[in-house]
Amino acid sequence: MKRSIFSIIAIFSLALSVWATGEGKIEVPLRFDRYYNYEEVVKAMEVLHAAYPHLTQLESLGESEEGRKIYVLKINNSKTGAELEKPGVWVDGNIHGNEIQAGEVCLYYANMLLTKYGTNEKITKVVDRNVHYIVPVVNVDGRAHFFEDAHTPSSSRSIRVPKDDDNDGLFDEDAPDDLDGDRNICQMRIKDPNGAYKADPEDPRILVRVKPGEKGEYTLLGSEGIDNDGDGRFNEDAEGYLDPNRNWGYHWMPPYVQRGAGNFPLSGVGLKATNDYVAKHPNIIMNFAFHNSGGMWLRVPSEKSIQIPASDIASYDVIGKEAIKITPGYVYMPSHDLYPTYGDTDGQFFFVFGSYALVGELFQNETQTYSEAKKTPATGEQAQGGRDNRNEQEREQLKFSDNVTQGELYKDWKPFKHPVYGDIEIGGWVKMSSRLPHPFMLPELVHRNASVVLLAADNTPEISMEVFEVKNMGKDLHKVRVRLKNEKGLASMTAQAVKDKLYSIDHLKVTGGKVIAGGKISNYRLDQVSYKEVKPEIQFFAMPGNSIAEYEFIIEGKGKVNFDYISTKAKNVNTSVTL
């Protein structure tokens, strides 16, 4: 019975949500002064694909727990080469179901690449040189529910794998409830002369703690809801919880070590499908995973116990140090400086797939409006986000909601008859607040962040090669010298991948003549070469970012000799010389 009520509500709210977000036709170029629900994201990808059929492919990489398709929009100009030959750039978003603007960043980036292809030189080059895999929504169920159902700004984050959070034998049975039917989960408060809170004298919507001995006015009752399972607790077993960014394989830890890990690595079926899709695209060398919020660019590692090679940090810095200028206010740091995590996406991409993984934490709520703290240097408790500072911030945020968004971000407290508590009030920040920019601010956010992706794509390795010296050593013996250049900022292979032997190490292969000796020219001026002891015709080495490497081969024979530089992620190049 309970279930059928649920499904009726679901159907009703689905209808409502179509009406609510029906903000006009979805067409190319896409609009970014609005948010797209799951169906609309799919529609947006479809219209992009329809408008640029020769540059795009739209495929479903798999299905979620609730059977929604996870779409990837592939952007590849087949005229400039086959997909797997080109450095791949993976851009995903919204792996946490509530972090929806991440999806818009992905859509914007796709829209930017396609609509400006052929007119903007930089974009044209990137589209022609790279292949892009764009997955605007990884947690498709999470996004769908975030739009359809009542939520807080932070709920609907989970993968829809039920978990018995309160260990009572029932699964997901006590989520918050939308008591006033406004599609937001706000806060509940009750008038209470013995309460620990009172209204802020400057803005009565804000509750402040009473000082010792002071008379209280309110008790805070937590998120909107009832005690669905009658255990005396409210809202303690909501959807999931399986955190899709703690469920990946590399350095995964079980849920008792880290909440939300899921029972085993990649237990989320959509995540498993995503992982398997990436595994089939070994050309991916750069990947972005967009989240909200806080304004951060996070690189691996996510645990202090793990070290990565210095040269990989140098590659990351090429992107990270510019990214913070493109997105003013953001910080760039290793992920563990935020907090340590196990089994996150970027660990899997970097340590398993050998890709430079960056997480973009979109949007800084506190910077959208005036802040006294920014004017006057903070001291003491204020510097640590102390109480006074927080109240001051919230006052300004409320003014921002009132004056800039015409009150759309906050619901004033309104009386409600609660089945258990009786007369209470419901109010507070709405679902589409706090972690999300108001739609009027969205265009700038998506553009700046997409520009960081473009910067990274433009920095994926590009190798060139030339024969720069041929010397006859008598008879049919020649000394041939080859120079390779990577003029981009990212290495052709991470040093970590070389170290861990993740896949075939990039190599220079000589065919067509017998290579008697060969090796790296360690000092050209002193004519010093480190010859490789065995199999000199294949030299294994990756090309660091912005680097030059010179190799020498002593070759016996006549005719055409070929030099091939073969890389899994960078585009292969070849040259030849006739002896």
Place this chain on the structure above:
Amino acid sequence: MHKKLFYLLLSVCLLYPGRHLTAQTAASFEKYHTPSEVQQLLTQLSGLANTKLHQIAVSPGRASVSVLEIGTNLDDAPAVFVGANFEGNVPLATEGALYLAQMLLDSTQYTQNLKWYIMPQPNPDASKDYFAVIKTGAATNLYPVNNDADEATGEDGPEDLNGDGLITQMRVKDPEGEYVVSSNDPRILEKADANIGERGIYKLYTEGIDNDKDGAYNEDGTGGINVGIAFPHLFPYNNAEAGRYSGETPEVYGILRFIFDRPEIAMVYTLGTSNFCLVPPKGGRKGGANLQSIRIPGRYARMLNADPSKTYTMDEVMAIIKEQMPGAELTPSMVAGMLGLGAAVNPLEEDLVFYNALSDDYKEYLKSKNFSTETLDPTPAKDGSFELWAYYHLGVPSFSMNLFSVPKIKEEKAEKGDVLSTDEVEKMSSEDFIAVGQEKINGFLKANNAPEKLNAERIIKMMEGGDFTPKQMVEMLKKSPKKEKEGKPSEKDKTLLAYSDKELGGKGFVNWSKVDHPTLGEVEVGGFAPYIETTPKAELIDSLAKTQLPWLLQLTRQIPKIAIESEKITDLGAGIYKLEIVVANNGKLPYPISIGVRNSQPAPVVLILAGEIELLEGKKRTPIGPIGANQVKKFTWLVKADRNQKVTASLESAVFTDVVKQFNIGG
């Protein structure tokens, strides 16, 4: 003859499938079954009543991983999961699982209230090796792995140069060689010790050629991933044979999903190379969460008004948090998670209590069967193994068994003073042990690699003082790391050679013989044969299984039995009653075991009241929480009810069979 009978029986079964069939598909256990025979056998067994075959994964080599369910008629019963031969190179374990299935199908004694899931062959790719023309002993499947990260995958595996069907070793005289022939046994090579004036003569390689001509020998053979070390507890990231992460290979992923889809699994058995029945999971690992010595990270310490430089016990931390957050519902597990204390890496003390007690029982059991344990020690469970994962992540009792260890061949008794065996000493009283005299005690200590500080004099003193018993000493010696001088022929090598010579007619060791090698010139091929340690002659399968496996059946009696012991109703007047229900665990194991409490993985047992009553105090659904072996827990409600109301109390869980009891209130 047996074989014919077997096929006859099979065909009878195929002709008359269905419910009337009893377990007459008797498999014969006089040979090792090939992977495809195992699969066929499983398919046949699944034709019997109350059985079902689950295909849970397909290996990279396109072979099925199957689980035989016995007890499909039970829909609300606890289950035992049995996995065998995860490394694929222990064919005896696979036979053991089939044997166990056969025992369960032959008698209903252990299937009436208990469901079984039996997985004899989780690593079918590697399992083929034992039956191959050339045996390597490898544990890896056919997952493509480019071990040397060159331009080709799987291009430089070993070769059988001497044509004996076995991959062993090559020794080559080389000025840079590190090895010399052991003075104890010329078959064994040991590392040269420059300190005593030795200089190496030989280089050692695995048998084969340098197929890819890169100067390295056999560094990139076919595959793959070893299923037996690829589970998520202590996943060995530094071991390429584990893959890059747990669940990368489909066998492991399929097994993890299958088991987590079945919360009724209350106990897990592993047949392989470790033996938790005899030797409890080992402890002493550093770096894990120690809940008795907790440092509170700075940011929490500030919040909680605690000292980040001090260590606290869990109880102290709980008290501190409760002081700051009155009314918060806390468990040690929650606190450990919040403070980021990390994973448990050592078996919990409370769990070692039952492991040790049951180990004693098992020794008694083996003694009653006249089964000798004078063998090489079972291998400790490996990092990333299934049996460790079952304990640490599923939180259920995990018992493993190696059905065979190489027997220690009795050495000719030394003339002066025999060396006492650990088994003998263990049973001695302190007085008897002291009475054997210092010389013999020192001999015993030396034979068991006792630390130098531990001499007879000291031990006698301790035993006289009454704070050390021979049994404790043996346990300590067994736990202490075996000191083995690098490169010297170990006790193990000696035992293996003696076993090979006396039991296998020398076939356990391939004598060094000259072979002309294309790049190394003259080499000698030889060394221990693969499988010598794990795989006895096929004629022993039946007796090994018959003697040891019944213990695993008996162990299921330890599974907790949670019952409503009694109820008491006190009339407080005016239609108000006090209801007390006593719940008991009549099993010999706590529920959950300690690690299960820590990881909150086993499903809760919930006491549910139903009836036309109003609860003034207490809840309709009450999770009973952890309950010890042979323990009771009392739950109390204050109830308002009309006279003579029927009340139903039930104990429900996803693990155990539900218990329902009805009684009247006010009647």
